[in-house]
Amino acid sequence: MQSGDFGERLITVAGLLRVQLPPEMVVTEPSAIAALIRLWNAQVMARPSVVARCRxxxxVQAAVxxxxxxxxxxxxxGGGHDWSGSAVRDGGLLVDISTMRQVTVEGAEARVAGGATVSDVLDAARPHGHAAAVGTVSSVGFAGLTLGGGYGTLIGVAGLxxxxxxxxxxxxxxxxVVTADPQHEPDLFWALRGGGGNFGVVTELRTRLHPFATVTSGTIAFGWDQARSVLLGWRxxxxxxxxxxxxxxxxxxTPAGLVLYTTPAWAGDPGDAxxxxxxxxAxxxxxxxxxxxxxxxxxVHALDDMFPHGGNYHLGSQIVPPLTDDVIDAFVRSAEAMPATCVLNVHHSHGAATRVPVTExxxxxRDEHLVVEIIGAWFDGDGAAESAWVQDAERRLGRHALPGGWANLLARGDQRARNAYGINTSRLLAVKSHYDPDGVFTAIPLPD
Incomplete structure (x- = not known):
């Protein structure tokens, strides 16, 4: 694009927006944009040329x-963790829905605006004795987490x-504007559930809640000399x-050294906790x-300080089958090489989440599996050592991983996206072609 053409487009889009939105909601001044766009991951350097602050x-319609x-x-x-930079396109228009955070609880359901976080939803549901299925860190965006799959503490009883x-x-x-549900736009509804925000801007969703506002939970950690035996026992x-x-x-x-931590949560009969x-x-x-x-x-709030907004992050991941001896070995070796500010975190998909047919x-x-989050984080320096460790750990665990990966944790261009949707790939791409034939939306990686 020539610079003159770009300037004309910027003037055009800003003019169109200012006809529809109050002046303070249309931001074009570079320094104002830089102050406004402070992402969870400070390593994302892309900057839009205009921001529409939607309420x-x-x-949102006007901005699109x-x-x-x-x-x-x-x-x-949205309102959460854009670790890979998919929320910002250099020189583009940013549709900012981060202030759209309303949550309304209606019985065992919640209406959740597109910019709400996990914290917004759990805090709104708590007085009603309910909780949502997703979330292990409260500052993650609820819509993005939900639409990309949605792991959480209640996965065994509530699913993804x-x-x-x-x-x-x-x-x-x-x-x-369309509403997608089982009766209306059913193909879109199917695709949203795993394909994320690749089909449009999700401005509101309705989610089921569960009567587990209170659970027995916390942290039990073990010295690293016990790591292998604890993992064998966990299995x-x-x-x-x-x-x-x-x-x-x-x-x-930790200050006392490397630890193997567990975060048990019991959502059953309190008397059996x-x-x-x-x-x-034991x-x-x-x-x-x-x-x-x-x-x-x-x-969920207890983990917030581990991953502060505005930190430096390089994330990796692998999906592995249930914990084999080889996976234990790869996990232990990766942890022993881990820089001091980095973390390995493992979700376990089990119970209700594994009883849903793969094509639903x-x-x-949908089989039982583990999602290994490889979290490189640093406060100072260029992050070279931390990033190298992420890549090494991803390769080591990748030798035992399933094809593809959780798209929410794949970066743009990651070739694993080709296998991330398995037998659902053809249908997903057909829905994408129907609803977004020009490829306007690129929230999480899709197959080529």
Missing amino acids: TTAD RAARSAGMPLSVL GVDNLLSAEVVLADGR KVMASADDALDVMFGAMH ARQIAQIR LGAPVLDDVDRRALADT TAYAY
Whole structure:
């Protein structure tokens, strides 16, 4: 694009927006944009040329139509973690819905605006005795997490986030608004559940809630000399565990040294909680034991300080089958090479999430599996050592991984996206071609 053409497009799109939106909602001054766009991952350096700060679905419609009329690329910024930079396109129009965070609880359902975070939803549901299915860190965007699959503490009893989506309001590439649910736009509804925001701007979704506002949860950590034996014990316990017991695990450095941590959560009969948690304590000799009856929202908030907004991050991931000896070895070796500010975190897909037919939603991983998050983080320097470790750990675990990967944790251009949707790929791409033939929306990677 020639600079003159770009200047004309910028003038055109800004003019169109200012006809529809109040002046303060249209930002074009570079320094103002730089101050406004402070992403979770400070490593994302792309900057839009104009920002539309949307407050309503009508605002989003105006922004999408303006971008299309001016021939300017657009992207969408929600309220959570844009680790790979997909929410910002250099020189484009940013549709900023981060202030659209309203959550309305209606019985065992919640209406959630597109910019709301996991925290917004859990905090709104808590007084009603309910919780949502997704979330282990409260600052993650609820819509993006849900539509990309949606792992969470209640996965065994409530399934994935996509399994709890009831409907979605979507602004399409031509500016039209549709509601997708099982009766209306059923193909779009199917594709949203795993294909993420690749079909339009999701301005509101309706999700099922569950009566688990309070659970027995916390952290039990073990010294690293116990890591292999604890993981072998974890495998044995989880092979016959009740759906209501979820036990994430991981590795992190502490002032006392490297630890293998577990985060058990029991969402079953409170009277059985002590016995259930005792199974995890018995895996070794804990160096930290902080489990109690507490609000699920508080459990999720407890991890916020580990991943602060505006930090430096390089994320990797692998999806592996249930914990084999080879996977344990790869995990342990990766942790032992891990820089001090980095973390390994492992989600366990089990129970209700594994009983949904693979073709019912676009999300294709329905057998029991583990999602290993490889989180490179640093405060100072260029992050070269941390990024190298992420890549090494991803390769080491990749030798034992399933094809593809969780698209929410794949960067643009990652070739694993070709296999991320399995037998659902052809249908997903057909829906994409129908609803977004020009490829306007690129929220998470899709197959080529």
